[in-house]
Amino acid sequence: MPSISLKQAYKHYGDIRAADGLDLEVQNGEYLCLLGPTGAGKTTALRIISGLIRPDSGSVSFNGTDVTHLEPQDRGAVLLSQTYSLFPQLTVAENILFGPNIRNLPENEKDRILADMLDLVRLTKRPDAYPRELSGGMQQRTALARALASGAQILLLDEPLRALDARLRISLRRELRDLAKSLNMTTVHVTHDQDEALVMADRIAVIREGRIIQIGTPEDVFDNPVSPFVANFVGQSNFLIGEVVSKREETTVKGERGNIVLARPCPFAVGEKVVVGVKVGNTEIAKEGEGFFDGMVERILFEGRNLHVDVSVEGVGRFHSKVPSWRLGKLAVGDRVKIKWSADKAVVFSIPEGGLEKELKVE
Amino acid sequence: MNRLERLVAFISKPGFRKGWLGFIIAFFLIMVIVPTVFILTYAITDWNSIQTKVLNDPAVTRMITDAVIASFEIAGIVTLIDFLVGLPMAWILVRKSFRGKEMLDTLIDMPLAVPTAALGFSSAIFWAVTKPDVTSPLGLEIIASPFLLIILLHVVFSYPYMVRSLAAILQQIDQTYETAGQTLGASKLTAARTITLPLFRAGLVTGIILCLARSLSETGGTMIALGTMANAQGFQIGPTLIGTWKALGTSMNPALAFVSIILIILALVLLVVMKLLVMKVKLPAGKVWPRWEKILSRGFVPKSKDGFSLFFLVLFVLVPSFFIFTYVATASPSGSSNWSMFWDSLFASFVIAAVVTVIDLALGVPLALYIARGGHNKLPASLDVLVNIPLIVPTAALGVSLSYFWVGGNADTASGIWLIILAHVAFTYPLVVRNVAGAVEEIEPSYEETARTLGAKPVQAFRRVLFPMIKASILAGAIMAFTRSLGETGATQAVVKNANTAPVYIVNLINVQHDYYTAALACILLIIVSYVFMLLLRYITKRREEVLK
Numbered sequence: 038m039p040s041i042s043l044k045q046a047y048k049h050y051g052d053i054r055a056a057d058g059l060d061l062e063v064q065n066g067e068y069l070c071l072l073g074p075t076g077a078g079k080t081t082a083l084r085i086i087s088g089l090i091r092p093d094s095g096s097v098s099f100n101g102t103d104v105t106h107l108e109p110q111d112r113g114a115v116l117l118s119q120t121y122s123l124f125p126q127l128t129v130a131e132n133i134l135f136g137p138n139i140r141n142l143p144e145n146e147k148d149r150i151l152a153d154m155l156d157l158v159r160l161t162k163r164p165d166a167y168p169r170e171l172s173g174g175m176q177q178r179t180a181l182a183r184a185l186a187s188g189a190q191i192l193l194l195d196e197p198l199r200a201l202d203a204r205l206r207i208s209l210r211r212e213l214r215d216l217a218k219s220l221n222m223t224t225v226h227v228t229h230d231q232d233e234a235l236v237m238a239d240r241i242a243v244i245r246e247g248r249i250i251q252i253g254t255p256e257d258v259f260d261n262p263v264s265p266f267v268a269n270f271v272g273q274s275n276f277l278i279g280e281v282v283s284k285r286e287e288t289t290v291k292g293e294r295g296n297i298v299l300a301r302p303c304p305f306a307v308g309e310k311v312v313v314g315v316k317v318g319n320t321e322i323a324k325e326g327e328g329f330f331d332g333m334v335e336r337i338l339f340e341g342r343n344l345h346v347d348v349s350v351e352g353v354g355r356f357h358s359k360v361p362s363w364r365l366g367k368l369a370v371g372d373r374v375k376i377k378w379s380a381d382k383a384v385v386f387s388i389p390e391g392g393l394e395k396e397l398k399v400e
Numbered sequence: 401m402n403r404l405e406r407l408v409a410f411i412s413k414p415g416f417r418k419g420w421l422g423f424i425i426a427f428f429l430i431m432v433i434v435p436t437v438f439i440l441t442y443a444i445t446d447w448n449s450i451q452t453k454v455l456n457d458p459a460v461t462r463m464i465t466d467a468v469i470a471s472f473e474i475a476g477i478v479t480l481i482d483f484l485v486g487l488p489m490a491w492i493l494v495r496k497s498f499r500g501k502e503m504l505d506t507l508i509d510m511p512l513a514v515p516t517a518a519l520g521f522s523s524a525i526f527w528a529v530t531k532p533d534v535t536s537p538l539g540l541e542i543i544a545s546p547f548l549l550i551i552l553l554h555v556v557f558s559y560p561y562m563v564r565s566l567a568a569i570l571q572q573i574d575q576t577y578e579t580a581g582q583t584l585g586a587s588k589l590t591a592a593r594t595i596t597l598p599l600f601r602a603g604l605v606t607g608i609i610l611c612l613a614r615s616l617s618e619t620g621g622t623m624i625a626l627g628t629m630a631n632a633q634g635f636q637i638g639p640t641l642i643g644t645w646k647a648l649g650t651s652m653n654p655a656l657a658f659v660s661i662i663l664i665i666l667a668l669v670l671l672v673v674m675k676l677l678v679m680k681v682k683l684p685a686g687k688v689w690p691r692w693e694k695i696l697s698r699g700f701v702p703k704s705k706d707g708f709s710l711f712f713l714v715l716f717v718l719v720p721s722f723f724i725f726t727y728v729a730t731a732s733p734s735g736s737s738n739w740s741m742f743w744d745s746l747f748a749s750f751v752i753a754a755v756v757t758v759i760d761l762a763l764g765v766p767l768a769l770y771i772a773r774g775g776h777n778k779l780p781a782s783l784d785v786l787v788n789i790p791l792i793v794p795t796a797a798l799g800v801s802l803s804y805f806w807v808g809g810n811a812d813t814a815s816g817i818w819l820i821i822l823a824h825v826a827f828t829y830p831l832v833v834r835n836v837a838g839a840v841e842e843i844e845p846s847y848e849e850t851a852r853t854l855g856a857k858p859v860q861a862f863r864r865v866l867f868p869m870i871k872a873s874i875l876a877g878a879i880m881a882f883t884r885s886l887g888e889t890g891a892t893q894a895v896v897k898n899a900n901t902a903p904v905y906i907v908n909l910i911n912v913q914h915d916y917y918t919a920a921l922a923c924i925l926l927i928i929v930s931y932v933f934m935l936l937l938r939y940i941t942k943r944r945e946e947v948l949k
Contacts, residue, residue, distance in 0.1 A: 087849075087853050088852075088853075089849050089852065089853070108412075108414070108852075108857075109849075109852040109853050110852050110853070110854075110855050110856055110857050110860075112853070113855075114853060115853045115854055116849065116850060116853040117850075118846040118849070118850055119846075120844070120846060122844070122846040122847045122849075122850040124847065124851075124864075124865055124868075125869070126868040126869065135851070135854055135856075135864070136854045136855050139854065139855045139856050139860055139864075140855060141405075183854065184854070187853075187854040187855050188855070189853070189854075189855075193853070
């Protein structure tokens with residue numbers, strides 16, 4: 038099963054930089070999620086890998102072999118589009134056999150592939166149905182079977198779960214990943230949904246403005262974000278701008294209004310201006326005890342499993358916190374609360390170019 | 401199979417694809433666009449002969465001015481009528497459901513399959529005060545003005561184009577806008593006028609341009625109608641003038657060139673002005689007259705509007721189209737008809753139409769794909785604009801231009817058939833390209849892209865994925881091209897003197913030999929053959945679809 042390597046791929050459309058020095062390594066049999074906001078260049082990256090777009094410069098290679106100038110049909114990298122693009126004039130079986138027919142495989146082998154695929158995606162009862170007669174989930178499975186039957190070893194998924202309703206989307210996450218893994222395919226899965234990426238990926242590559250800004254395991258990307266943008270895009274974060282006042286096992290940062298907060302060790306010098314970021318799930322609020330800030334509960338949103346609590350701190354801004362929903366009734370709008378976090382959950386970043394607000398913007 | 405695979409592999413090579421694309425674009429520019437407007441160079445190279453033979457001859461100048469003015473007046477009036485009566489009809493077709501709707505749908509298309517030569521004769525004997533030797537006992541004999549008769553004739557064949565274009569765009573407009581307007585308190589008429597109508601512009605431009613172009617181009621039917629009515633001596637419109645002068649021989653070349661240049665330039669100006677006008681001018685959508693529009697939305701008015709639409713369709717479109725059958729039933733046969741000439745001409749017409757259609761398909765579909773899939777690149781976008789030129793240029797002027805481009809205006813009979821084919825390709829090619837490009841634009845590129853990543857070469861992706869989806873539009877384009885070629889008189893006459901195609905033969909029967917009975921029989925044969933052919937084509941494609949399933 039091939040590895041994929043994108044090196045310094047550029048693709049500009051006028052002023053739009055869809056790929057702006059894209060570097061990406063996907064390992065053999067890996068399930069990689071390419072995560073980023075709309076317009077970050079996710080689909081472009083996928084299309085460059087598939088060969089549907091030729092980069093202005095840079096290279097694509099599979100297993101170390103340069104395929105930059107290879108036509109899409111010769112790459113063995115199959116694309117599953119958002120809308121599945123099942124051929125409406127063909128039945129489920131004919132759709133699945135599209136690839137084998139193109140390759141002119143012998144009849145008995147085609148029969149075998151078809152039977153295997155129908156079995157694999159649980160469509161043995163509907164081989165003669167037309168795509169329009171199938172439910173959304175069945176269409177998705179047909180498209181997947183068609184992709185697998187083509188003999189490709191690289192699977193490129195462009196928001197494959199987007200067109201499904203919410204419950205189905207969640208239940209299919211597992212299935213899709215297991216299928217790709219069991220066939221040992223190298224998979225690149227594009228999504229803008231951080232939950233999907235966290236649950237499904239071996240590794241997540243966060244993309245923004247045509248560049249990969251961080252790549253790592255879900256835990257790594259979640260826990261050790263390299264920038265405020267990643268910290269906020271993969272799980273929401275609270276931020277505080279301040280100045281490093283001391284460095285020991287933990288970093289002490291003094292906010293602009295004099296509040297002192299603790300964070301992980303950092304490479305910045307004492308006196309430097311920094312941003313401290315901490316996930317909303319790691320931001321604790323309590324009515325008693327010590328805290329970094331004193332605030333007032335402004336709003337409580339019931340989310341089922343969690344409560345999303347907005348706390349405003351005078352002169353500093355608004356903090357968000359996720360707390361278990363058993364605390365419903367124990368917290369009320371107008372309550373005075375302390376805000377705190379354990380130092381090892383807070384990450385220190387340098388001040389982003391153009392300011393924090395621009396950094397966090399999701400376009 | 402092995403040989404086929406090698407062929408597929410060969411034509412899938414990027415080098416071959418580039419070369420093929422270059423060839424298609426070159427064909428389009430050199431064989432279609434340049435010949436269509438080539439006559440404009442005559443004004444530079446031969447200005448002297450225009451000066452001496454045309455501009456210094458007041459009689460000739462007069463004839464040209466009168467004919468060109470009549471042409472554009474008629475086209476304008478016809479288009480206006482088409483719009484006023486076509487809009488309610490399109491509304492009925494799209495928004496209403498009733499028994500017999502499918503039949504109505506078919507009825508509207510029927511005049512499209514009748515060759516205009518037959519329509520010309522049929523309309524003339526229905527409406528006009530005819531020549532004494534044309535005896536049509538059931539004819540109304542009420543129209544004595546050639547100007548009026550030509551308007552009535554042109555409405556017959558342009559009406560379906562307008563209804564189709566408007567219906568096509570109406571189909572795409574979401575009715576929920578209008579419903580939303582109504583829930584906000586607007587009456588039906590107000591909602592339709594202020595919400596749906598402004599969304600109509602694209603369809604309106606297409607409809608208007610098609611009608612104008614058809615009316616400006618039509619030659620054979622017009623000549624026949626004028627030859628059948630009693631007092632049409634001296635009345636000419638642009639294309640008939642070209643036909644008449646071409647028959648007089650090469651001495652008229654400067655005059656022919658001049659009138660063609662005028663017609664081409666005016667047609668192109670019209671195209672640009674129409675596009676700008678309809679896109680830029682604001683309809684008074686903001687103003688509302690709630691009381692009056694409420695009254696007009698209910699009861700008598702909408703019903704009478706629908707009734708009038710149907711009445712118009714029957715009296716002004718269908719009856720004049722098929723009135724010719726009553727003539728053959730009642731008129732007394734003429735003895736001296738030479739049928740072998742007619743069969744020869746019919747055969748020639750079919751061969752020409754078939755070759756033209758094949759060329760259109762082979763070279764038009766690739767161009768359509770390039771235009772539709774070219775994205776925002778400059779080249780495909782400008783080709784898209786250029787495609788409209790042969791559609792709007794009157795075909796008679798196109799014929800003159802083409803003949804000047806290839807043989808300097810003097811065709812002999814040997815090269816004749818090829819010139820006719822080239823001329824017919826020039827004005828039918830855009831029909832195929834437009835139809836197919838429109839269909840391809842509707843289909844998401846992701847289908848072909850997915851096929852490519854599944855291992856299909858570009859030609860396989862087209863053949864197995866895209867082609868089945870656009871088959872119907874390709875067929876529609878082919879039928880249009882075929883029937884237009886079969887019925888064309890203007891370009892044929894203008895490109896070759898004494899051409900022998902069926903419509904030209906019928907024109908001669910009426911205008912030269914005055915053998916109306918044989919002409920009518922020939923018209924009916926032409927109608928029958930056209931219909932049989934279309935049904936056959938439908939049957940074949942339908943059966944193939946079933947086999948595919």
